[in-house]
Amino acid sequence: MIVAKQKPLSELTAMLDGYRNVLAVGCGTCVTVCFAGGVKEVGILASALRMARRLDGQPMSVAETTVQRQCEAEYIAPLAEGLDEFDAILSLGCGVGVQTLAERFPDKRVLPALDTTFMGLPTEQGVWEERCQGCGHCVLDITGGICPVSRCAKQLMNGPCGGSQGGMCEVDSDTPCAWQLIWERLDRQGLADRLLEIQPPRDWSTSRDGGPRRIVRDDLRLPPPEDV
Amino acid sequence: MTAAETPFEPKIVAFCCRHCAYAAADLAGTSRLAYPPSLNIVELPCTGRVDVLELLRTFEDGVDGLLVAGCLPGRCHYLAGNLHARQRVDYAQRWLEDIGLEGERLRMINLSAAMGAQFAELATEMAETIKGLGPSPLGTRRAAGEIPSIGCAACGDPAPSLAESAHDRGDGR
Ligand code: SF4
Ligand code: SF4
Numbered sequence: 089m090i091v092a093k094q095k096p097l098s099e100l101t102a103m104l105d106g107y108r109n110v111l112a113v114g115c116g117t118c119v120t121v122c123f124a125g126g127v128k129e130v131g132i133l134a135s136a137l138r139m140a141r142r143l144d145g146q147p148m149s150v151a152e153t154t155v156q157r158q159c160e161a162e163y164i165a166p167l168a169e170g171l172d173e174f175d176a177i178l179s180l181g182c183g184v185g186v187q188t189l190a191e192r193f194p195d196k197r198v199l200p201a202l203d204t205t206f207m208g209l210p211t212e213q214g215v216w217e218e219r220c221q222g223c224g225h226c227v228l229d230i231t232g233g234i235c236p237v238s239r240c241a242k243q244l245m246n247g248p249c250g251g252s253q254g255g256m257c258e259v260d261s262d263t264p265c266a267w268q269l270i271w272e273r274l275d276r277q278g279l280a281d282r283l284l285e286i287q288p289p290r291d292w293s294t295s296r297d298g299g300p301r302r303i304v305r306d307d308l309r310l311p312p313p314e315d316v
Numbered sequence: 317m318t319a320a321e322t323p324f325e326p327k328i329v330a331f332c333c334r335h336c337a338y339a340a341a342d343l344a345g346t347s348r349l350a351y352p353p354s355l356n357i358v359e360l361p362c363t364g365r366v367d368v369l370e371l372l373r374t375f376e377d378g379v380d381g382l383l384v385a386g387c388l389p390g391r392c393h394y395l396a397g398n399l400h401a402r403q404r405v406d407y408a409q410r411w412l413e414d415i416g417l418e419g420e421r422l423r424m425i426n427l428s429a430a431m432g433a434q435f436a437e438l439a440t441e442m443a444e445t446i447k448g449l450g451p452s453p454l455g456t457r458r459a460a461g462e463i464p465s466i467g468c469a470a471c472g473d474p475a476p477s478l479a480e481s482a483h484d485r486g487d488g489r
Contacts, residue, residue, distance in 0.1 A: 097414040128369050135372040136415050142454055143416040
């Protein structure tokens with residue numbers, strides 16, 4: 089899932105300075121299950137913003153709604169009706185949700201309420217950890233299902249580095265060394281010798297280094313209207 | 317006595333678990349122990365039912381103080397409801413401070429059903445704390461004029477806007 093956290097209230101009140109009538113829009117998918125932007129979090133944040141602004145002597149109305157999926161135009165289309173009365177939309181979606189709203193409603197101010205942080209999973213109730221950076225060329229087959237791109241601070245492909253100590257990463261003694269985990273996993277599977285094969289430098293053009301990425305599936309695209 | 321001289325009687329809501337604090341409040345009553353008359357008790361199946369959203373909305377609606385009263389640690393009938401409630405109260409207190417309200421307006425206490433006297437004592441103590449802080453600066457939502465003034469110009473009653481009714485419906489639209 090995409091994991092995000094709410095921005096501090098002080099940052100949001102500063103961002104919303106001058107606005108009087110705001111629509112807070114949550115998302116019912118990833119940010120609901122990481123407790124950052126679902127129905128309940130929209131309710132809590134909207135209530136907090138109304139109270140903070142009331143105490144500032146600048147009352148602000150904050151209406152609340154949550155769509156099932158903020159990152160697809162079809163799901164946010166119904167918001168168009170009644171949008172005129174709001175002077176801004178406060179999105180509690182991930183960064184993609186914010187941008188989907190901004191693309192669909194280009195005349196509206198669309199503001200982010202969350203800091204979108206990573207793709208990851210809950211490791212226990214109330215704790216989320218990063219597991220993937222969407223590098224565009226997955227190597228989990230080589231690394232025993234443990235991602236060195238998101239979990240090794242140096243994104244090494246032939247680890248561990250000399251800083252791996254007692255199973256922990258040198259950049260943070262609370263973070264397991266990804267390469268220690270990779271060695272242990274493959275050893276357990278009787279495949280540790282495969283790690284002796286040196287991996288060549290990665291081609292990072294599939295990742296962020298290649299600029300914004302795009303996937304096109306011709307089998308799924310709609311036929312051109314002139315052919316229909 | 318004029319209205320201006322009326323002593324401040326804080327509006328306090330107490331979310332009470334039925335297995336302990338609610339019974340303790342009852343016991344305080346039947347034992348004729350005084351506790352603040354302005355205490356509004358809401359019976360809950362367990363304080364684990366309390367959510368940050370309800371705590372904040374209760375303040376938004378204009379209470380001066382809020383008490384969450386659950387079982388003694390280790391005595392929750394649902395194992396850990398009172399411990400979850402404590403974490404949420406702590407979290408809601410941080411929200412209150414960020415908003416600009418005093419965190420002391422929200423407090424969690426733990427009691428057994430036999431602790432009627434302690435209930436009366438803690439409720440009185442809470443009322444004294446709130447009296448010291450004074451009325452909630454939020455007032456009520458309507459009095460604060462937060463609802464956009466598209467209402468009746470003659471009587472000044474602001475009719476709820478779409479935004480407000482959306483909020484009240486809880487579904488947004
Ligand atoms: S190797 Fe790349 S695609 Fe695979 S999990 Fe790691 S970051 Fe994600
Ligand atoms: S200690 Fe391990 S996880 Fe940390 S940078 Fe070195 S190899 Fe990567």
